[in-house]
Amino acid sequence: MAAPRAYLDWNATTPVHPAAKAAVVVALELLGNPSSIHAEGRAARALLEQARADVAALVGGEAENVVFTSGATEAANALFRAGVSGCCGKDIAGGLRPMVSAIEHAAVIAAAGPEGAVIAVDGDGIVDAEALKAMLAVGGPALVAIQLANNETGVVQRIRSLADIIHAAGGALIVDAVQGPGKMPVDIAALGADAVFLSAHKFGGPKGIGAIIFRDSRTRLAEALLKGGGQERGQRGGTENLSGIAGMGAAARVTHEAREVPQKMSQLRDEFESRLNRLAPDAAIVSQGAPRLPNTTCFAIPGLRAEQALIAFDLDGIAVSSGSACSSGKVKASHVLEAMGQPGWVKAGAIRVSIGPTTTMDELERCLASLARQIERQKKNIAAA
Ligand code: PLP
16 A cells, blocks of 8 residues: 655645635535625625634734735735835835845745845845845835745744834835744734735635735725725725635634644654754755744755655655746746855755644654655765766
């Protein structure tokens, strides 16, 4: 009998939580359109508003400040393309120049557009606060996107102090908090962010649904990116994806309640890393000394190429990711590792293991056993050459 697969790619997407699945089914069985005023419509509206409250609670925000989107990609596009108005009590934005850190997700960099100025990071992938200050000192206030935690390395940013710098220069901060829920606390006020955005499938919800949460009720999208029937208080047209929203709300509720999970994950991850060190003392563990998510390890082993390793892992029943992106048949080095100035062999060999609340040591041991076989094969190949 084939061994069960070990899914160690939770930063890419997570299994749908049973509570989220149940909420999706309930929503699918509701007949009404949330905009209709009859009883059927009101029932659908009640479900929508419950989910809005649950998503707001996940980030310590207010329900009225939530705008549902199709995911983080749409959220980033709406924030940069439509602009933000009424921020920090002043009507500053629309017109704010876009700025992004060099390690933002590709969706955020693309949303900022070619005019988006790029803030450098240090060798650990931490945003360079001095570089940010210098950039803000010339050219006026900016709409700045800085992620809470990186999907490839797990590195966590010092958002609060960056928020203070941005606000002192009259700008606004939007935080891609996609990798936060379930792994670390996300509190919009404590972060000092003007807006955060989330994607449900990263914390047990369905794919294709996400949300922007503004800190202040006076802040909103300057206009709708998707113009339509005035849904989401005029900020996102189109009949709401009620089943997706209900699933996201349930996942948010479950995630909010499961506070002890991150500690369990960090113990497993640390054990994985110490065994990895024993197996391959020459392995590089990216940003091991920096503040990181409790579930993420990004490592490289000299001579082991990521694209070959991924295939070998997959054949052994293990799902992991690489730090390199494959587009139109070409594997290109990760822009994140590039911005961090990682050496060529790390960029070519970076493998990401990301775990979740149900991951077991047995799964991680199977991953290490597969890696041990790959290292052996590599040694044999070198000896035979
Ligand atoms: N931001 C981060 C940090 C991510 O990890 C992802 C997904 O990988 C996204 C944004 C984009 O999310 P989605 O594809 O769900 O829109």
